Amino acid sequence: MATNKLTEVAGLVAQAVMGAKVKDKDGNAKTVKPTGDDNLLDLTDIGAFGGGSGTGGGDNPNTNGINYIPGLLDDGTLTGRKVEWTGTTSASTVTTAKFSDDLGTTLNLAGDGLQFVPYMNKTLITRGVAGNSSLVPIQYDKDNKANSGNFVTTQYLPISINKKDLITGNDLVVIFDGIGENDESATELKSPELHIKYNSGDNSVDISQVSGYAYDNLTDTKTGEKYDLGVSMINTFYTQKPVAQLPPSVVLFSGNANGVISLSGVDHYYSNTMKGLEITINPKTTGGYVAYSCTNLPSVIRIPKEKLVIGNKYYIPTTGMAEVASTLYDPTAMSQHYTPVAENVGSHHYQRYFRGIKNGYFEIGTNSITFNMIITLGYNVLNSWSDEDFKVEISRVTPY
Structure with a gap:
């Protein structure tokens, strides 16, 4: 779809402020304003205005001066x-x-x-x-x-x-x-x-x-x-000014936990986490063993940095699980069978069947993530169906 040239011109006029007008390698004009307390011009971000690296910093006149690239x-x-x-x-x-x-x-x-x-x-x-x-x-x-x-x-x-x-x-x-x-x-x-x-x-x-x-x-x-x-x-x-990024070798959390999980080493807004967080899921839930290969829950989940916004909920990709959960058992048809996710659990020797998930997301907090995911399994003992909740735990968090 064609670029609105009149809008470009209007944007350039709107930027009649003190500074310098420069051109990038493709000949695109850009007004660069003084930054910081030293009143010096920062020319490192010229690429943000088309044709360059697109790395941000400054105002793009493409849409009435509001196409601002903060960093x-x-x-x-x-x-x-x-x-x-x-x-x-x-x-x-x-x-x-x-x-x-x-x-x-x-x-x-x-x-x-x-x-x-x-x-x-x-x-x-x-x-x-x-x-x-x-x-x-x-x-x-x-x-x-x-x-x-x-x-x-x-x-x-x-x-x-x-x-x-x-x-x-x-x-x-x-x-x-x-x-x-x-x-x-x-x-x-x-x-x-x-x-x-x-x-x-x-x-x-x-x-x-x-x-x-x-x-x-x-x-x-x-x-x-x-x-x-x-x-x-x-x-x-x-x-802010650029910050040193944590390497993937830094462990932000280690253990087995469900709930509010504190992350050591990250700053308040995850500015130093490279591309984001890599989260390893514990294959053993609280309440019994669950074969995740049957329920399609990933063993490692990556939250990209763009999603690490305080208060944001990052939902786990559980498409396969959701498809299974959409076919619920009929309690009136006790002979109906569903794909078991674990067999011969404990001393009861019965099969558990995947029924769905609850709280399938990470909620991003300040220096912490909240993870309250639960897998619900159904089981049948003496022709009586029951549901049972199993907490999923995080075992490790690192940058990636």
């Missing part, structure tokens, strides 16, 4: 991330997202600004009639190269907006320009838009969207895809 997760310059809102937003009306903490009437308690995690819903349109809808992954690519199964955009993800731009109360428009899903048959294209407006004194933002589309306009009516944007999470962010 990097890799080197820890992006930090202070705490969840302030989660949910889904409406595709047709304005959604008011209220923050969980009082961030102040001028967002003075929001750090350097807010980040918005977007999602995209695609609806198939056939001769003007809406068909099936599904979520499509959004992928940032500075080179705008098509990637099958993804909506490719040159809009940085997540959307990071400096609080000085938010507190103006203006309707900030984020345009998801890019090649999209590369529908080569489409002749009529429009980039989807996300609109964000801060409500001063109400501790909230209004979120709305304008649909994008890729239609084949050669038919008598529209045929193709319609794209609707939403927001699933809002979090604060801060920037």
